[in-house]
Amino acid sequence: xxxxxxxxxxEAVDMNGSNDNQTNLYVRGVGVSSGVGIGxxxxxxxxxxxxxxxxxxxPEEVPxxxxxxxxxxxxxxxxxxxxxxEIDAQHPLGDHLYILDTHILLLxxxxxxxxxxxxxxxxxxxxxxxxxxxxxxxxxxxxTIEDEYLRxxxxxxxxxxxxxxxxxxxxxxxxxMHQLPPNSIIVAHDLSPAxxxxxxxxxxxxxxxxxxxxxxxxxxxxxxxKMPAVTGLEKVSRxxxxxxxxxxxxSTGLVIANPDPETIYRYRERQEVYRKYHLSxxxxxxxxxxTRDGSRSVRISAxxxxxxxxxxxxxxxxxxxxxxRTEYLFLGRKDFPSEEEQFEAxxxxxxxxxxxxxxxxxxxxxxxxxxxxxxxxxxxxxxLGLRAIRLCLHRRDIFRTQLRAILxxxxxxxxxxxxxxISCLTEIHNTKKFLQQVKDELAAEGAxxxxxxxLGILVEVPSAVAIVDLLAKEVDFLSIGxxxxxxxALAIDRVNEHxxxxxxxxxxxxxxxxRQITNAGVVSGVPVSMCGEMAGDPVNIPILLGxxxxxxxxxxxxxxxxxxxxxxxxMDECVELTRGAFEMQEAGEIHRYLEAWINERxxxxxxxxxxxxxx
Amino acid sequence: xxxxxxxxxxTLKVTNQLGLHARVATMMxxxxxxxxxxxxxIKDGMEVDAxxxxxxxxxxxxxGSEILVRAHGPDSKAAIEEIGRLIRDEERTDS
Numbered sequence: 001x002x003x004x005x006x007x008x009x010x011e012a013v014d015m016n017g018s019n020d021n022q023t024n025l026y027v028r029g030v031g032v033s034s035g036v037g038i039g040x041x042x043x044x045x046x047x048x049x050x051x052x053x054x055x056x057x058x059p060e061e062v063p064x065x066x067x068x069x070x071x072x073x074x075x076x077x078x079x080x081x082x083x084x085x086e087i088d089a090q091h092p093l094g095d096h097l098y099i100l101d102t103h104i105l106l107l108x109x110x111x112x113x114x115x116x117x118x119x120x121x122x123x124x125x126x127x128x129x130x131x132x133x134x135x136x137x138x139x140x141x142x143x144t145i146e147d148e149y150l151r152x153x154x155x156x157x158x159x160x161x162x163x164x165x166x167x168x169x170x171x172x173x174x175x176x177m178h179q180l181p182p183n184s185i186i187v188a189h190d191l192s193p194a195x196x197x198x199x200x201x202x203x204x205x206x207x208x209x210x211x212x213x214x215x216x217x218x219x220x221x222x223x224x225x226k227m228p229a230v231t232g233l234e235k236v237s238r239x240x241x242x243x244x245x246x247x248x249x250x251s252t253g254l255v256i257a258n259p260d261p262e263t264i265y266r267y268r269e270r271q272e273v274y275r276k277y278h279l280s281x282x283x284x285x286x287x288x289x290x291t292r293d294g295s296r297s298v299r300i301s302a303x304x305x306x307x308x309x310x311x312x313x314x315x316x317x318x319x320x321x322x323x324x325r326t327e328y329l330f331l332g333r334k335d336f337p338s339e340e341e342q343f344e345a346x347x348x349x350x351x352x353x354x355x356x357x358x359x360x361x362x363x364x365x366x367x368x369x370x371x372x373x374x375x376x377x378x379x380x381x382x383x384l385g386l387r388a389i390r391l392c393l394h395r396r397d398i399f400r401t402q403l404r405a406i407l408x409x410x411x412x413x414x415x416x417x418x419x420x421x422i423s424c425l426t427e428i429h430n431t432k433k434f435l436q437q438v439k440d441e442l443a444a445e446g447a448x449x450x451x452x453x454x455l456g457i458l459v460e461v462p463s464a465v466a467i468v469d470l471l472a473k474e475v476d477f478l479s480i481g482x483x484x485x486x487x488x489a490l491a492i493d494r495v496n497e498h499x500x501x502x503x504x505x506x507x508x509x510x511x512x513x514x515r516q517i518t519n520a521g522v523v524s525g526v527p528v529s530m531c532g533e534m535a536g537d538p539v540n541i542p543i544l545l546g547x548x549x550x551x552x553x554x555x556x557x558x559x560x561x562x563x564x565x566x567x568x569x570x571m572d573e574c575v576e577l578t579r580g581a582f583e584m585q586e587a588g589e590i591h592r593y594l595e596a597w598i599n600e601r602x603x604x605x606x607x608x609x610x611x612x613x614x615x
Numbered sequence: 616x617x618x619x620x621x622x623x624x625x626t627l628k629v630t631n632q633l634g635l636h637a638r639v640a641t642m643m644x645x646x647x648x649x650x651x652x653x654x655x656x657i658k659d660g661m662e663v664d665a666x667x668x669x670x671x672x673x674x675x676x677x678x679g680s681e682i683l684v685r686a687h688g689p690d691s692k693a694a695i696e697e698i699g700r701l702i703r704d705e706e707r708t709d710s
Contacts, residue, residue: 102641105668112669138669145675149633153672156637306632328632333677341630341679 023258025240029208029233031253032219034557036271037206037228038264041246041257042180043237044188044195052128052165057120065120069127072167077107079163083194096224099156099193099217106160111138128168135161152216159192180204185246189237196221206248208236208255222250230255284567285317285560289552291545293570299551300559300566301356303531307345310352313556317563320356322479322553323418323531324349326402327365339401339408346409354413359479359529359553360406361458363398364388364420383493388421393430403438410450417453418479423461428474431455458531460484465513472524479553480517482532486510504587505534506594511543511581518548529553538565538606539594545571546578561606568602624685625695629702635676640668643701652688654698665698676702 057065084100106112112134119130135157142154177198180186184204188195190211196218207222207229222229228250240246240257247256247267251274256263290297301322302313313321329337329345337345350358366379366387379385392399406417417435422428435455442449459465460481472478482505487494489510492503504510514530521528529551534540536554538561544552545566554562577597581590598606629635635643647654647666654665656674658681663670665684676682682702686694 098638098641101645102637102668105641105644109667109669110664111667138673141673145673147634147675147677149636150672150675150677153637157669308632329678333679335679337679341628344630 023260024263025257027208027233027236027239027255027257029230029236029253029255030213031229031250032213032216032231033207033222033225033227033229034251035206035226035228036251036267036274037185037248038267038271039183039185039205039246040181041187041208041240041242041244042184043240043242044177044186044191052132052169053126054129055126056124057126059124062121062124065127065130066117068168069116069120069131069164072127072164073107073113075167076160076163077104080104080107080194083198087197096193096217096221097197100197102156103160103194106157107164112157112160128165131161131165131168148213152213155190155212155216156193159194162192163194185248187237187240187242187246191218193217193221199225201225201227206250207231208233208240208246208248210234210237282316282560284564285315287317287563287567288319289563289566291566291569291571291574293572295571296545296574298545298549298566299529300563301359301529301551301553302556302559303553304349304556307348307352309556310349313559314353316556316559318356318556318559320353320414321349321358322529322551324358324360326361326363330363330365336398336401339405342402342405343408346406346415347412350409350413350415357414357416359416359418359456359531360409361418361420362389362402362406363392364458366391383487389419389427389431390421393427393434396434399434400438403435404442404449407439407442407449407453408447410453411448415450415453416456416477418456418458420458420481421461421484422457422459422471423463425467425470425474428457428471432474459517460488462489462513465489465516468517468520469523472520472526475526477526478517478521478528480514480528480530480532480549482510482530482534485513485532486534489513504591505537505540506543506581506590507587508582508585508590511547511590514544514549515547515582521550522548527551536562538562539591539598541565542569542574542577542594542597543581545569546574565598565602565606568605573601621689621691622685622687623691623695624683625699626681626683627695627699627702629676629678629680629682631702632678634678634680635671635674635682635702637668637672639701640671643671643698644668646697646701647694650688650690650694650697652686652691652694654684654686654688654691654694656698657683657685665694 080100080103084097087097115134116131119125119134120127123130125133138157139154142151145151177195180200180203182203185206185208186204187208191209204227206227207218209218209231210233212218212231216231219229219231228248230248230250230253233255236255244257245259247259259267288297289300299319300317301320302318303323304310304313304321305325305328329342346360366382366385386394409415419431432455439449439451454476456475456477456479457471458479458481459468464471468478486503486505490502490507492499494500494503518528527550530544530549531553535544535552536558541562552562577594580593584590584593631639644666656663656665656671658674658676661674663674684695684698
């Protein structure tokens, strides 16, 4: 990385008090495509069509305005078709390019095309005005849609409308997306799919965008292009200038403008580590997670939410699904998913992983998150309210449908049932009783299902840990849900910025709770798995092995690195580190101890989160 | 002899993971070019033309929702079958 050539002028600007060129300017957004990009910002200027000329036209002008509008639409459609034809079929964006077809169809859409012409004729508005009114009508109709993905499509009609408006207003500054200098980081308020599609992949190293979330097309396309991207940065296109050196960390959602040489150096290292990993890790994914001395093997599985994620899980080396979340089937809709719909979804995952096990977690949300007709609103404290298994036992109709679907899907492979948020023995007794009742019903109907479906609980409430010896006798396996367990045990809301500094996976209290669970597992002879984020962070791995965890389930992308670490260490080392950690009194001390050990033992090999060690 | 024009309707369930999203809407409009029938989709009192991408998106047909499809024309049956295929199909999702 060369130093920015304008370093001197930058200092001058700084002295004038402008923060535009402040060194190490941090902007936080949402990381939507992982990886680190370091390059020169190319700020894509925002062509404002917000202020368009408005005037009432004479009746005789109407045909002329309509013709002008038709011409503008025609040339917009031609331009989109050209962009599409210039992109060859081998383009890495592949079939995401369908969105350009969507845009072409939007231009031809009656609501848009005829609607504008009608407004010109009846309201006597000039074409720009009529069009912007129609666009406003259409986009505000999208605003009322509850579903996030569909609501985001208002951006598409906005892009299309803007293209026509520009033609009408004679603004012909087509963004020169295909003529970018090498090592560009694209900085923009928003990018249309047409903009993204024209980008020459070789010259771009990342994206930093004001607008959008995970379902924006920029995010989707960046992931297809395997380029780091951060969206939702709100003002990055205003504070960064073309030519500024900029770092985009798509893994943490951080953008750093004008980094000082030390920061650049740190991120270069990070990038290097990241790149090396990508090359070497996939090989590790394929290998079993056995400690170096061969004395312990751990099943490494993936947490997934959609059936489509099986591919990525398998390619990263998962040996089954340790947590299949079922909430997506229930969210963002007014009714409940039918038994058939759930059955199809579960069977797909069970079949896709056979013979590896798939652990399906029953509905784990609060009543406020699903179907409006549940009437569970107004809870002062939803995290401690009617949710997860409590909700299921309260609404047996919903629970029955889900259990039937899981029992039937389980007949197609290796499946386990996981019950979230168990906090007392009565709940597990009631669950087992009801499960038996549902099985009897299925048997009476002559349905095909898995009679011996393994049953486990998610240990995530402190009271469940306190009685884990009793609970362990009731079930076939235990799974530790660390995200909630840590929040409940430490009384910290992780997303509350005032207290989240207290959230620490290696808090001595948490380690003791985990030890209590793994001990109960050994005594009762039931396997213990872990499916929270803690399971996917290398720094925790030696201790988790030392405590005797049998299965670790994590985000698919974390699998290769965790396998690599497990294969590099011996059980003796794990036991020794665990003993050492248990002698310490503070989370920070334990962190430093483990990180220092890993970094010393495997210099540069493991990608540890530096924001943590500096805190 | 007159050609019989059939008008039929059928209730279909959206089983696609993302619902009737942009890709399905686009494919539907393109597919409808091969049919002569007039096809409308109705949900929650909202009625849209199967040839309008905007209409289809604004229908906000999320997974699990039910849509009444009405077709009028010589190939109405085939048109409804095609619509059914598109909203049932296990589409790859955008992620």
